[in-house]
Amino acid sequence: MDPIAVIKSNLEMFTKSEKRIALFILNDPIRIVQYSAEEIAKAAGSSKSAFIRLCQKVGYRGYSEFRFSLSKYLISHKAKENKEETIAQSITTVYSENIRQIAQNITDSTIEKVCRTMTNSSKIKILGNNRTGLAAHQLRMRMAKIGMDSEFVSDTILMNDIVSSLTKEDLVIVFSIKGMSYYEEVVKQIEANGIESILITMTPNSPLNKYFDTIITLPLVSRATSRFLDDQAIFFVFIEILLAELAETDDSSKE
Template identity: 30%
Template sequence: MYGSLIRIKEIINDLNPSEKKIAEYILKTPKEISDLSIKDLADKSGSSQSAVVRLCKILGYKGYKEFRITIAKDTAKANKDENMYNDINPQDDIDTIIKNISYNNKKSIDNTVEVLSKEALEKAVKVISKADKVDFYGVGASYLIALDAFQKFTRINKNVRATSDTHLQIEFASNLKKGDVAVAISYSGETKDTFESIEVAKNAGATTISITKFGSNSISNLCDINLFVLSPEITFRSGAMSSRIAQLNVVDILFTSVAGRMFGDVKKFLENTRMSTRIKRIK
C-alpha cells in the first residue's frame, strides 16, 4: 500500500493534537522514519506510542511496520515536489493554464490510485453486480458524476437512478430495500443533502457506498463501503475541477469492473446500445 505521505497531508487537520505532532514530524523528516522504532518516533515527535498506533490505523495500515515500509517506498520514489498541485493565478497565460490544469488533473488520478482500496472496490463491485436497484446521489458538480454513472450503467441494463432533485433522492432512498445499493458522491463528504439521502437509504436496508475525499467525514463514516479519492483544493477555483476528474475515474473503474464481472449477461445489452445509437450519428 503506497501513498502514505499523501494520506497524511490530506487528514492532518482532522487529527487530535498528539496524532498531529507525529504527522507533522513525519512530513518534515520522512527519510528518517524507516530507521525509527515506534518508541523512537513517539519520543522524537513529542507524542506517545499509542498515538502512533492510532495514526497508523487512521491511515488504513495494519500496524507501524507496514506504515514504516510504505514511508520508505514513498521517499525512495518521490522527489520533493512530486505531490504538489499547481495553483492557478489570474495573470497566467493560456500555455501555463493548459499545463497546470492538465498536471493537476493527472495528479489527482495518480494520487487517488494511491489511496483507493482494492478490497473496498471489490466489495463495491460485488454488491452492485448483485443489486436489484442502484441509486447514485450527488448535488452540484457531484451530481454530474452521478449522472455519468447513470449513463454508463444504463448501457448494461442495470436498474439505476440519478436525479438532481434532492427531494426525489430522498424518495428514491426511502423505497430501497436489502439487496439494493446507494452510492453517495461528495468530495468533502459533508454535503447535507447527500448525507440525508444516503442516511435514508441505509436505514431502508440498502448497502451504502461513498465516493469522498480520503479520511474521516460524515458520509464515509456512515457508509458500509468507502471509495476514497485524493485531490487537494487549490486557491483559485470556481468549482470542483481535478476532484471531479478523480471521481469520474473511480466511476469508470466501478463500471468497467461490474461490466467485466457480468460480461456474459451484459454483452448483448452493450451491443444493443451500440447499435441503437448508430442512428444518432451523422456519418
C-alpha cells in the same frame, strides 16, 4: 498588493483570535483560496468574524476580496518560480498527479467488492446534488452502456421519497465531495432500512462516513493548487475504472 507581506507587517496589531488566523494563512496560504471563511476559521481555531476583521484591517472589504487578491498573488508567485512551465503544462500536471493518486488510494479488492455489490443488488439508486449530480448522472449513463439498470437522482426532496421505499436487496450510491449535511436525513433513512450503501467522496473524515457500508475517497484536485480547478474530472476517471471492472465482473458471471 502583496497580501502575505501585508499580514506579516501587521502581525502585532492583530488580536489573539485574528493572529491565529494570520499565522494559519502564512503557514498554508493555498488553503485560504480553497476553503470557505467558516472552514478557515474553524481550522485556525478562531471565528469567522475574527477572519473578516483581519481582512478589513489589512485593507480589504472582506473575505472574498482578500481571497481573490491572495489567489492572484499565489498564481503570479508560482509563475515566477516556474517560468518555463506553460498554463497547459501546469494544469495537466496537477490533474495527472491526482489521477495517479486514485490507484494509490483505492485497492483492487475494494473496487471488486463495490462491483460485486452493484451486480448483486436488485435496484441501484445513484444520488448526487448540484455538481456531484453530474457525476451521478455520468455513472448511470455509463452503466447503461453495459446493460446495467440504475436510476440517478439529484433532487434532495425526491431522494428521501425514493430511499424510503428501498429494501435490504437494494443499493444506494452517493456522490458527495464534502459529505454535505443536506444528505443527513437521506443517509439516516438508508441506515434505518438496512440498505447497502456506498459513499464516493473527496473528504476522508466526512461526518456522513459512519452511515455507509463502503467509502471510496478520491483525491481533491481543487485543493491541490491555487488554480480554480474542478473535481469532476477525478470523478469521471474513477467512473471509467469502475465501469471497466463492472464489465469484467459481468463477463465472468456469464461464463
